[in-house]
Amino acid sequence: xxxxxxxxxxxxxxxxxxxxxxxxDYEEFTRMADYFIENGFNYFDTAHGxxxxxxEKSIRDCVVKRYPRERFILTDKLTENYFERxxxxxxxxxxxxxxxxxxxxxxxxxxxQNAANYEKYKRCRAYETALKLREEGKIKHFGISFxxxxxxxxxxxxxxxxxEVVQLQFNYxxxxxxxxxxxxxxxxxxxxxxxxxVMEPVKGGTLSNLPQEAAAILEALNGGSNASxxxxxxxxxxxxxxxxxxMSTMGQMEDNxxxxxxxxxxxxxxxxxxxxxxxxxVKEEYIxxxxxxxxxxxxxxxxSIPDLFSCMNQKKRYxxxxxxxxxxxxxxxxxxxxxxCIACGKCEKVCPQHLEIRALLKVIANQFE
Numbered sequence: 001x002x003x004x005x006x007x008x009x010x011x012x013x014x015x016x017x018x019x020x021x022x023x024x025d026y027e028e029f030t031r032m033a034d035y036f037i038e039n040g041f042n043y044f045d046t047a048h049g050x051x052x053x054x055x056e057k058s059i060r061d062c063v064v065k066r067y068p069r070e071r072f073i074l075t076d077k078l079t080e081n082y083f084e085r086x087x088x089x090x091x092x093x094x095x096x097x098x099x100x101x102x103x104x105x106x107x108x109x110x111x112x113q114n115a116a117n118y119e120k121y122k123r124c125r126a127y128e129t130a131l132k133l134r135e136e137g138k139i140k141h142f143g144i145s146f147x148x149x150x151x152x153x154x155x156x157x158x159x160x161x162x163x164e165v166v167q168l169q170f171n172y173x174x175x176x177x178x179x180x181x182x183x184x185x186x187x188x189x190x191x192x193x194x195x196x197x198v199m200e201p202v203k204g205g206t207l208s209n210l211p212q213e214a215a216a217i218l219e220a221l222n223g224g225s226n227a228s229x230x231x232x233x234x235x236x237x238x239x240x241x242x243x244x245x246x247m248s249t250m251g252q253m254e255d256n257x258x259x260x261x262x263x264x265x266x267x268x269x270x271x272x273x274x275x276x277x278x279x280x281x282v283k284e285e286y287i288x289x290x291x292x293x294x295x296x297x298x299x300x301x302x303x304s305i306p307d308l309f310s311c312m313n314q315k316k317r318y319x320x321x322x323x324x325x326x327x328x329x330x331x332x333x334x335x336x337x338x339x340x341c342i343a344c345g346k347c348e349k350v351c352p353q354h355l356e357i358r359a360l361l362k363v364i365a366n367q368f369e
Contacts, residue, residue, distance in 0.1 A: 002195050002241055003141065005073055005106065009235045009243055010260040011043035012036055013199065014059060015050045015292075016246035024051065024058040032253045033063050037071060039257045045197075045244050047077040047111055048096055049297075060101035074102060075197075077111035077145060078126060081297075086124045093133065108139040109167060112294070112352060114148035118156060127160050141165060145199065147352030150184035157192040167197040169290070169352065170240070171207060172233045172278050174200075177288070180353065190239055198243040201234040202227050204290035206313075214280040217273050227252070228259045229266070233274050236265035286313045287360060288353055295347035295357060301336035305347055305357060308338055312364050327368040339365035 018028040143165035174180040208227040291306040307330040315323040338361040
């Protein structure tokens with residue numbers, strides 16, 4: 001394994017933690033973190049903006065304060081919302097260390113890189129600052145998380161060969177997706193000899209809650225949850241050294257640990273079944289939103305865009321009345337309806353999936369309103 005401190009191939013993505021209302025459920029998160037570590041896993045991933053700043057502090061209180069530093073690996077990220085010039089970066093980095101309660105990060109990533117924000121990172125010498133922090137021992141490994149075309153990724157890895165790792169959205173549905181370009185981006189990493197961390201292996205939960213026809217294909221294998229095949233698919237690629245799972249329940253944790261503790265790549269029969277599931281899903285028209293929620297922060301109408309997309313997907317797949325109920329729930333208490341979109345385009349500028357959000361909101365308004 002390229003990074004010796006990494007024990008196993010499953011990482012705990014801390015963007016979707018167990019919640020009690022608007023607060024992280026510390027008791028449940030502690031229980032999950034203990035189970036994770038006790039079973040030999042040690043990789044935690046966060047960012048300052050996850051859960052409105054609560055993710056970092058939850059890791060501090062539930063993991064960092066309770067385990068020796070060498071027992072866990074912690075990845076954090078430099079997000080573009082938190083700096084405007086080079087001088088802002090170090091103070092923000094130090095704030096992140098304080099929020100997490102650590103003296104260094106094992107991995108530090110330039111967050112959600114794309115063609116547009118890469119220019120800002122270059123202008124502010126963010127990469128150079130991170131590399132200096134690595135020289136000082138405050139970062140052990142330097143990398144990027146990425147949401148754009150393979151051409152843009154190739155440019156970044158060419159201009160900064162010091163990048164040690166790339167975090168990519170990678171799953172069996174997006175493998176040939178012309179928008180995400182998972183395969184093409186993975187192949188760029190191979191050419192540059194750069195290991196890959198996988199995010200969204202279950203595509204925001206979509207691949208755990210499959211339509212009946214697709215689910216039946218995996219059920220015929222007689223063993224394993226829908227999510228297990230998605231995670232193992234991603235982990236089966238040779239250049240993938242870590243697969244993140246955003247676990248929010250103990251049941252998800254136990255399931256993931258059960259098949260990743262002694263990881264085995266998909267065999268030929270399982271691989272063929274997953275490809276059949278992929279074909280079934282591609283036939284459906286649905287909105288490929290991963291619920292990263294980057295779009296919500298700048299929305300002037302406070303439209304809960306990922307939740308409305310989820311309602312639309314459920315309506316398309318199951319034609320159930322529950323979708324209408326949830327739509328009403330998500331458009332109350334000051335949260336805008338799809339029809340209230342003013343088409344400012346802020347959401348589309350930050351969408352990792354490059355979705356035509358404004359047009360999709362019009363379709364949703366017609367469906368639900």
